[in-house]
Amino acid sequence: MASTKYIGYVGGVAVAVGVGAAIAAAGQGTANADATDGGSAAKDAGTSTSVNAGPKRSAPGPAKTLSKINDNVAKVSAQVTKTAHSVSASISDSLAKPAAKPVTKVGSKPTPSPADFEAKQVDRLKKMFEPRQAAAQPTAPKPDSSVDAPVSRAAVQADTPAPTAAPAWSPNPFRTDDPxxxxxxxxxxxxxSTLIGITPEALQPFTREGVEAGYRVSQMVPWLNIVVPATKIIPNLSPALQSGDDGARARQVIVNQLLITTQPGSIAFYGYDEVADLLNVEHPADDLKQQAFVTAWNILDPFHLAHVPDESGIDRTYAV
Incomplete structure (x- = not known):
């Protein structure tokens, strides 16, 4: 629609230019004719008075002038029509051609939008952290078939080591398995240990029992039995001033060692161990001695000011 309107404007301008050119050419021809007629008339007047130069030149008629004007108008009109036709053809061709598409370079990539760029960065961060999270998660332990599988009573009894039977009582105090x-x-x-090592094997039980008896007898001698209790009293003097179980336990040890240091206390304590050793009842006698001290402390110290409940405060004579 716009192209047709533009073609009309161009054609109108061309026609107007042609008409103006024709009018200008016609006016010039008329002026030339008038000038020629006036000159010839003046010349005829001058010559008529003097000499007859010959026959008069005939003036051009109006038909000849009009034919010349028509020829000029026809030429100008043909030229204008040709020009308008070429202009309209070029405009139509330019409008008929499709709009050129923007040519994208082969190697260039389209610029992503801000939303696409942000989503791409988020996906990249997720991929970076996913392996670490998977490595940080503890793997579930595989079920142990040996735990879940039912075990028969016979298999349990076969795997469990049988308890070691206590040695039978013997009246011989010089037996080799004496504790x-x-x-x-x-x-x-x-x-x-030194004396037993240098003693013949047959006499080693006698050496062992002699050393044990000599130690117990030495602890029954007054003033000689102060050394061993002192090594246990001195380290507990400072803790005895504290409160709580530690302080009560330290006070209990001090009181027990002071009782053992006295003559009656040392005879009763070490004489009891020697008799149990000679009768080969070391462990039962040791258990009875521990229980006797516990009972005495619970009765004599009901407010637990100097002892810990259910503790004897003395070392066991034999390892359990």
Missing amino acids: TPTNEPELVQQLS
């Missing part, structure tokens, strides 16, 4: 005391000082234990 070794554990409440003796380290110096006494080293002396016993």
Whole structure:
């Protein structure tokens, strides 16, 4: 629609230009004719008075002038029509051609939008952190078939080691499997081991029992039995001033060692162990001694000011 309107404007301008050119050409021809007629008339007047130069030149008629004007108008009109036709053809061709599409380079990538760029970065971060999270998660332990599988009673009894039977009682105090005391000082234990090592195998039980009896007798001698209790009293003096179980336990040890240091106390304590050793009833006698101290403390100290309930405060004579 716009192209047709534009073609009309161009055609109108061309026609107007042609008409104006024709009018201008016609006016010029008329002026030339008038000038020629006036000149010829003046010349005829001059010559008529003097000399007859010959026959007069005939003036051009109006028909000849009009034919010349028509020829000029026809030429100008043909030229204008040709020009208008070429202009309209070029405009139609330009409008008929499709709009050129923007040519994208082969190697260039389209610029992503802000939303696409943000989504791409979020996906990249997720991929970066997913392996770490998977590695950080603890793997579930595989079920152990040996735990869940039912075990028969016969298999349990076969795998469980049978308890070691206690040695049968023997009236011989010099037996080879006689238990070794554990409440003796380290110096006494080293002396016993040294003497047993240099003694013939047949006499080793006698050497062992002699060292144990000599130690117990030495602890019944007044003033000589102060050394061993002192090694247990001195380290507990500072803790005895504290409160709580630690302080009560330290006070209980001090009181027990002071009782053992006295003559009646040492005879009763070490004489009891020697008799149990000679009768080969070391472990039952040790259990009875521990229970006797516990009972005495619970009765004599009901407010638990100097002892810990259900504790004897003395070392066991033999290892359990």
